[in-house]
Amino acid sequence: MSVTYVGMPPFPEAADASTRDERLRGNLRHATHTIRDKRATAVAELADWPELRTAGAEIKDRTLRHLDHYLEQLEAAVTRAGGTVHWAADAAEANRIVTRLVEATGESEVVKVKSMATQEIGLNEALAEAGISAYETDLAELIVQLGDDHPSHILVPAIHRNREEIREIFRTRMGRWGRAAPENLSDRPADLAEAARLHLREKFLNAKVGVSGANFMVAESGTLVVVESEGNGRMCLTLPETLISVVGIEKVVPTWRDLEVFLQLLPRSSTAERMNPYTSTWTGTTESDGPRDFHLVLLDNGRTDTLADRVGRQALRCIRCSACLNVCPVYERAGGHAYGSPYPGPIGAILTPQLDAMETGLDASLPYASSLCGACYEVCPVAIDIPEVLVHLRERVVQGGPVTVRGQRTTVRPAKGHAAERAAMRAASWTFDHPRALRAGERLASRARRLVPRTLPGPGKGWTDSRDIPSLPPESFRDWWRRTRGPGTRPGAETRPAARESGTGESGAAPEGGRE
Amino acid sequence: MRVALFVTCINDALYPRTGQAVVTLLERLGVQVDFPEAQSCCGQPQFNTGYRHATEPLVHRYAEAFEGYDHIVVPSGSCAAMVRDNYPRIGEKAAAEGRGHVLADTAARVVPRTYELTEFLVDVLGVTDVGAYFPHTVTYHPTCHGLRMLGLGKRPRQLLEQVRGLELRELEGAEECCGFGGTFSVKNAAVSAAMGTDKARHVEETGAAAVCTVDNSCLMHMGGTLSRRGSRVRPVHLAEILAGTEESPL
Numbered sequence: 001m002s003v004t005y006v007g008m009p010p011f012p013e014a015a016d017a018s019t020r021d022e023r024l025r026g027n028l029r030h031a032t033h034t035i036r037d038k039r040a041t042a043v044a045e046l047a048d049w050p051e052l053r054t055a056g057a058e059i060k061d062r063t064l065r066h067l068d069h070y071l072e073q074l075e076a077a078v079t080r081a082g083g084t085v086h087w088a089a090d091a092a093e094a095n096r097i098v099t100r101l102v103e104a105t106g107e108s109e110v111v112k113v114k115s116m117a118t119q120e121i122g123l124n125e126a127l128a129e130a131g132i133s134a135y136e137t138d139l140a141e142l143i144v145q146l147g148d149d150h151p152s153h154i155l156v157p158a159i160h161r162n163r164e165e166i167r168e169i170f171r172t173r174m175g176r177w178g179r180a181a182p183e184n185l186s187d188r189p190a191d192l193a194e195a196a197r198l199h200l201r202e203k204f205l206n207a208k209v210g211v212s213g214a215n216f217m218v219a220e221s222g223t224l225v226v227v228e229s230e231g232n233g234r235m236c237l238t239l240p241e242t243l244i245s246v247v248g249i250e251k252v253v254p255t256w257r258d259l260e261v262f263l264q265l266l267p268r269s270s271t272a273e274r275m276n277p278y279t280s281t282w283t284g285t286t287e288s289d290g291p292r293d294f295h296l297v298l299l300d301n302g303r304t305d306t307l308a309d310r311v312g313r314q315a316l317r318c319i320r321c322s323a324c325l326n327v328c329p330v331y332e333r334a335g336g337h338a339y340g341s342p343y344p345g346p347i348g349a350i351l352t353p354q355l356d357a358m359e360t361g362l363d364a365s366l367p368y369a370s371s372l373c374g375a376c377y378e379v380c381p382v383a384i385d386i387p388e389v390l391v392h393l394r395e396r397v398v399q400g401g402p403v404t405v406r407g408q409r410t411t412v413r414p415a416k417g418h419a420a421e422r423a424a425m426r427a428a429s430w431t432f433d434h435p436r437a438l439r440a441g442e443r444l445a446s447r448a449r450r451l452v453p454r455t456l457p458g459p460g461k462g463w464t465d466s467r468d469i470p471s472l473p474p475e476s477f478r479d480w481w482r483r484t485r486g487p488g489t490r491p492g493a494e495t496r497p498a499a500r501e502s503g504t505g506e507s508g509a510a511p512e513g514g515r516e
Numbered sequence: 517m518r519v520a521l522f523v524t525c526i527n528d529a530l531y532p533r534t535g536q537a538v539v540t541l542l543e544r545l546g547v548q549v550d551f552p553e554a555q556s557c558c559g560q561p562q563f564n565t566g567y568r569h570a571t572e573p574l575v576h577r578y579a580e581a582f583e584g585y586d587h588i589v590v591p592s593g594s595c596a597a598m599v600r601d602n603y604p605r606i607g608e609k610a611a612a613e614g615r616g617h618v619l620a621d622t623a624a625r626v627v628p629r630t631y632e633l634t635e636f637l638v639d640v641l642g643v644t645d646v647g648a649y650f651p652h653t654v655t656y657h658p659t660c661h662g663l664r665m666l667g668l669g670k671r672p673r674q675l676l677e678q679v680r681g682l683e684l685r686e687l688e689g690a691e692e693c694c695g696f697g698g699t700f701s702v703k704n705a706a707v708s709a710a711m712g713t714d715k716a717r718h719v720e721e722t723g724a725a726a727v728c729t730v731d732n733s734c735l736m737h738m739g740g741t742l743s744r745r746g747s748r749v750r751p752v753h754l755a756e757i758l759a760g761t762e763e764s765p766l
Contacts (some may be wrong), residue, residue: 005681012703012704012705012706012707015704015706015707015713016706019706019707021704021709025710103647108677145679152749177703178575191529194639210603248754258639261597291547310612311634324679329692329693329695329711330704330707330711332711333707334707359627360642367566368699368700368703368704369704369707370697371660371693371695371696371697371700371701371708371711372564372660372661372694372697372700372701373660373692373697374660374661374663374664374693375664375691376665377664377695388605391563391564391566394564394565395566395567395568396566396576397566398565398566398567399566399567407521409565412738420700421565425561425565425570426558426567426570427563428562428570429559429562429567429570429571429573429574429596431556432525432556432557432559433556433573433574435553435554435555435556437751438525438556441527442529445529459702460702461703462702462703462708463701463705465705465709465739466705466709466712466713466741466744467709467740467741467743467744468740468743468744469710469740470530470531470736470740472529472530473530473531473532475534476528476529477523477527477528477532477535477551478523478528478533478551478553480532480535480536480551480552481535482553487553
């Protein structure tokens, strides 16, 4: 099962439509610029931010290197504390486990804490098929769910909606799911929040089963951690009798001391707060306090395969803060829906295709959804070099190579539809490796420069639709140099440089020497 | 001092004036400039599009062309970053593919000798006042690879601030990408154009006569967008501003 939504087109196609949506772009520009400025201020307060960032990256790397060890330690600790641990290899298995657990309680409704993992596996849809209603209780997730919509941001899932739209959704849809919004609901944020509060309070008080994810799992004690702003998550974690948490296996940290680093990195990077309002932690079950039954579903769903990739594995450090989305110029223009999965923005562009083993056309387009400007890497609190992974995944698309899929080492073939580009790239490399051909090409272009049209056909059309082509100079630099200075010189090199010692992947051509 | 100029393929073919400006500037500062003719392209378009194997011959070519030079001066943040950040990666990956360490060793030889122009001026020559004269209003766009991969920091501005007659105008959202991104500009043309339009608007709002960067690829995108909008702002590479003097203005 793919992490991407069914029927989503490749990124450029979706983005072509969304970039034209002026209202969406206005909403996103305002929201992302506000939060990025606040983040910069919050981060600048800490003199040791670079060290914290390095520590965060290193703790994650070390934990991922010994993931098997820490997961077993976690399982033992959770079990000791009265919880039950389940292992799910993929989305379908995780959904089956959760459905069975809910059915065993005899309930047909669950309340949910905002969770990326359950969105990734499509849990709400799977539960609905079994006749179980899952109610999102995070305010923004509620807006998305009531609007029969997809989230478009990790932290602010309804970032694409403005308050007039939210009022309409509340007025027309809330009644179908429970307590209706007042008929005369205004679009004042306080009124909207109050309507949501009343609607959700009913859900919290009736709920017998809660479903959550977790931001972190502490292996040494078997403790799960949810970090949030609203307190709605805590309601779901404490009021129901049964709690089921679905958590990606990469969320484990070895000790509470390690956790301390992330509890500094996460709030400042995501909401630009020094400390988030609610940090809930729980360890198994506790006599006469909170849920009596606790289940932890450990989700793989492509993570072990991702871990096998030396470059791509750094995506598993991600703590879902959204800082990369908020600084990304591509996300700001295209919006989150164009990424076609619960993981939008730069992190989505490297995470989705890996979890999916590059299954769909959308997956193969995502690594190209970036100008490689590097703003994401700069703000990432765990130093994921997103541009490096993007280029690495582009290689997988056009060049193919070894990958791990469902635990099996295999070699993928280059994706279809890149034949012309591949030929052009190889031709370019050949020309650039043969200066005589390069010079001839440049001279030909210079002579024909008055014939260059204003609009280009084929892929060039993408350029000339919005930009003019530079005019070609009458003479290339190398011709100017030769005309004015004579042939190039090199110090102490009277002979041709030594022939290359090894073959390369592409060109068997003998090198042309330093002099022609 | 004798240095090699890596002019870059885009400057060679489309912007020879930038290469000529570097020669003029460096010679004025007493540096002898060589142009090893075996040089061509750093391979960035291929590499960034995913064709790493097609890039490998160009890594060898770069190393061979500039063998024997302690300083390779590049008037492009992006191409300098390709050599410094990505050549070692190409070497490591070739080794991981069981093809030995020749590429990795080759990369290691060229990385410490490759300097983006402003690094060479400020760090190696130790100058910020190069005696330049440019009596115009200018706004400066720090290009992404120069800013984030190379960490050029204040160097380009330090140089611009010393130029006689030049008035520097602040650019709103200066550190945001202009939307070029190589093949990104055609593969994701809509998003690229939207980014370019926002950048062009901010450039126009400064009221400056010229927009300056250390990368002609970004300038090609910004210039192409500005020109399509009918704007009169002129794109100009930093080297060309620094090359002009009162005796021989640009």
